[in-house]
Amino acid sequence: MVLGLALAGWLSARSRAWALRANSGSRLASLPNYHGWYVGLWIFVPTIIFVFIWDAISPNLVIQSVLASPAADGLPAIDSARLDALREARAVASGALASTTNPDALPMVAPFSDALSQYRWIGIALTVIIAGAAGAWSYLRVKPDFGARTRVERVIMAMLILASLVAVFSTFGILASLIFETFRFFEMVSPIDFLFGTFWSPDPMANPDNPDPTRYGAIPLFWGTLLIGAVIAMIVAIPVGMMSAIYLTQYAHPRFRAWAKPALEILAGVPTVVYGYFAALTVAPMIRDIAMSVGIANASSESALAAGLVMGVMIIPFVSSMADDSIAAVPQAMRDGSLAMGATTSETIKQVLVPAALPGIVGGVMLAISRAIGETMIVVMAASTAANLSANPLDSMTTVTVQIVAMLTGEGSFDHPATLSAFALGFILFLVTLALNFVALSVVKRYREAYE
């Protein structure tokens, strides 16, 4: 309805502006369309704000008027029974329920439906009045020399600002809720036990009021995350990503590059669950078989190595794409200078291009690490939930993200320290990736300034 009113305002203002232009024969300061938008926005924005406010306050007004009616005297005195009766009467009155079973609610149905329809009409009337007033006021301002264009521009800017604030505020909201739950956890288990303990085995069935802090040592999780995400994955991703970037920027034919670079970037869009299948069904059994064949008897089918390798493959496009961009951003003059000294292409790459692009490459690697550390699906599917503190990559290991999933989907109640530990883990993970991103972005930024 509001949209219809706004559309009417838009059309009428536009036609008025056209008419003005035809009559005066002079140029308008703004195109008729802008006058249309101006009036349309003036109708739409205040009215929609009113509709939201009305939705929020009218239920209370309805209740008040119902309570004021004589039928309300028959209601039970106990608060909860009273509220039940009111709720049921309201449901019947608005048509959500066919009939009432609560004898107290029955006499309230009639006043409720009266009040509901009364307030609905008041609401509609107020909406129309507000829309009409705003529309009339703005409509009267449609004149040849009126700068509707700049005003509409300002409204658009305000909308864009609003949109960008959504992301910022939701980040703060997420952080706030994390911090809150984390503190609740730390009230039950001390941060020192959590951060420095080496045994992780929360028991969701244990008495929640008296958790055993020795079972909440997160070191094995941090270790598993580090080994899988930052060590094994990077051993795969950094050399492969770098070499593919070097090939693509320096040796590949432009036509091949135009085809291969987007293809590589598409790899980054493959859902991580798919990688997870690959890790769990193909890579992990293969690694176990290889380990058995070289004589390691107790090789696990859920090894850190499998998860890390597949994660490394997943990260390749990130490393490669950042390295590619930063190598391509090294000025051609630098390359020419080296080649003109009689250096070969590979000497030029090794001695000039890669050192010059290093900050960008480091930034890319850091972003990739933070991505790998936060990655869930691959490790959920390929690594295990057993928290081992082991240097052997063939052992099964678990990561922070896997444990967050395990704890939140476990049987424990929401108030249980085992469940709350997920928030503490998430908070730590958030801090670590935030720090990594921050460092990476500042490194990349400094590097960009170096050449401009």
Next chain:
Amino acid sequence: MTVIHPNLEAVDPKMSAEGVSVYYGDKQAIKDVSIAIPAKYVTAFIGPSGCGKSTFLRALNRMNDTIPSARVEGQIELDGEDIYSNKMDVVQLRARVGMVFQKPNPFPKSIYDNIAYGPRIHGIFEQKGDLDGIVESSLRRAGLWDEVKDRLNDPGTALSGGQQQRLCIARAIAVDPEVILMDEPCSALDPIATAKIEELIAELSSRYAIVIVTHSMQQAARVSDRTAFFHLGEIVEYGRTSDIFTNPIEQRTKDYITGRYG
């Protein structure tokens, strides 16, 4: 057709080009250019923008190889050897024919490592002490030693524009080339830095054959012994610098040096 000024004395050429044409894809940038470049002289290429002088300069040490669409026809010889033949190693060629670019392009390394770059690549030193000697003598010859001797470990990019360009010249002479190609080496520099580079060119010409591309006719007149005037991909006139500027034969040369176009 190139007009050779009659006063031009014949000397043994260090480099010579015979019927050279350069194409970028289908576009012909250089048309049938022939020229002899003598040792221990400064040869200037002048001409309006887009006349092909830089393209021809880059053909002299095969820098056009780095542009995929570029193609060179004709014959260019260094000491009588065809530089485009299969027997010529482009790495060796570029060590013998060095190049200095329009914009100073020091590597993102220390001053010392910038100079040591070429000697290290080509292995033209026996031990560390030799390398120090090469760095010092190159910087001295480029007139930069006194300014940077206390901060050889500072990054090359921290120097001023003129110092950077002299660093690039020092870097080029560190591998002891026979020919130095300079592509508008002063176009990004202020007049004082330009004067220093011009002085340096005059000194270096006692050891090397120098070819300089320049937009500035005054610069060509100041620093060069011989001048070739390029127009639309051809050398219109080639002769002693004094003859080209005071007594040109071709009408196009006259028009250009009197500022009629360009």
